[in-house]
């Protein structure tokens with residue numbers, strides 16, 4: 001049986017808005033096994049990104065616990081925190097923001113490898129392999145972020161995320177800024193990588209059609225609460241709440 005890579009138990013988070021406190025994530029629990037893809041769907045403001053930020057330690061966890069391969073990471077600090085930054089990689093909506101505009105894509109992808117002590121020649125070879133794995137010719141390593149299309153830049157951002165062989169890849173609306181054809185190509189790349197590399201992915205999206213095409217399991221969030229959690233088939237074919245039914249009807 002596949003190993004559990006990530007476990008979240010009773011996660012909660014609230015923020016102060018004006019003089020009021022409101023709950024952005026309310027008692028959310030889930031598991032992610034090696035090679036599995038879990039989709040998190042919900043309307044804007046339902047708490048999807050806040051969950052991702054708590055997992056990557058960008059936001060404190062108010063209540064609950066997070067475990068990465070049995071090790072609790074809820075309040076990680078120092079070296080443990082640096083390891084988490086490496087072991088859980090994120091791909092965001094706007095790929096260009098992942099890269100420094102003054103450096104080539106090759107430099108951006110190779111940065112973490114060089115920080116790990118890899119020499120220049122090995123880094124160059126590994127960067128070229130990563131680009132090819134993500135469907136880009138190796139000459140793209142010489143290009144600057146403004147010299148590539150949004151889809152090409154997102155491929156490079158995925159290559160950069162995979163460079164350090166992370167345990168988990170979090171895609172936060174990773175295809176939302178791309179036009180429909182390019183969105184489909186990036187999704188196909190992720191499907192290919194998931195099969196070939198046994199990637200473990202947390203896939204955040206407001207689009208249930210994309211989640212249906214890619215994810216094994218899905219969690220539906222409404223106002224910070226998890227209103228459905230199950231296999232993608234179960235949730236889409238037999239939704240338990242009107243909220244999920246509305247999400248399904250709006251896209252499928």
Ligand SMILES: Nc1ncnc2c1ncn2[C@@H]1O[C@H](COP(=O)(O)OP(=O)(O)OP(=O)(O)O)[C@@H](O)[C@H]1O
Nearest residue numbers: 015016024042043044045046047048049050051206
């Ligand atoms: N640092 C913060 N301070 C105050 N409120 C915040 C903060 N981060 C998020 N929120 C609020 O928490 C709620 C959940 O936000 P979150 O970004 O998790 O939603 P989301 O489902 O990812 O939305 P979207 O799909 O639009 O990205 C929103 O009401 C948001 O305004």
